[in-house]
Amino acid sequence: MGEFETRRGAAPAARQTLFLVFCIGNERYALQAIDVVEVLPRLPLKPIARAPAWVAGVFAWRATVVPVIDLCTLTFGHSAEARTSTRLVLVNYRPDPQQAAQVLGLILEQATDTLRCDPADFQPYGLENRQAPYLGPVREDAQGLLQWVRVNDLLDESVRAVLFPTPPLNLDDLEVRP
Template sequence: MHRELITFEIASQIFALDIMAIREIRAWTPVTPMPRVPHYVAGVVNLRGSVLPVIDLAARLGWAATEATPRHAIIVCQVNGQSQGLIVDSVSDIVALNTEHLQAPPTAGQDEVIPFLEGLVAIDERMVMVLDLHALSASGEHAFAA
């Protein structure tokens, strides 16, 4: 079975998401911070009249918070019936993936990241981490802006 993925970069690492979950890719827009939200929720932005929660994906993965600049992007995706934005350093390519090549995440290593991985795949001699959007959103802690 084949899937299409969008690849992007965070902290010099290559990640991917299933293209079917992506609604749009936006240029960086400053967010409005919200009180009493998890540390990885950067804030909210106005998306054509709707409030869109924006997740700092680096912080969500257990890394340092992103110091966003106009070079960053927001990937708007739909998960569990809710739209959310993900801050990424840059968006790279659309790639085709044969699901037979997707390998399970290692059992040792970056413990912060592994629970959020669907798997790993080598694409053009680069190791790409395929994220599981449902796992990233499982806590429901950012449903405040639904």
């Protein structure tokens, strides 16, 4: 039997999706890789006055001011540890499918691994957590539970107004003027 016949007769493969795996403390989480724009080392940030504690600041990336949140602080109230594996992960943030995606930075601990699996492997965990709607279903594997973080559910309306003002910030507006 030829290769074509073998493929045609095989059962359809499960829908596989790539995830970026990271940790908060000892717990594992994952983002869909399709949401990731770029993974950078942790960079210096300019703080935003009077922003929530989990807003780490902003930085300039490709002539755009990008807001950055510390997912450890957002989720559990303590800052991400400064490790060599702590990354600044840029994601496409689109809370409204009718609007263009905006780049949002996430400080993530141990963001060095990926996982390819069927998204259907993630199952609801039985709690409705209105304080953290971005924490999605969980998947069990040999290392324990892995929780899916939904990027588009990270920010509420009031924080979006602070981080993504209308009109958007321009780098020229941030320059010191005499």
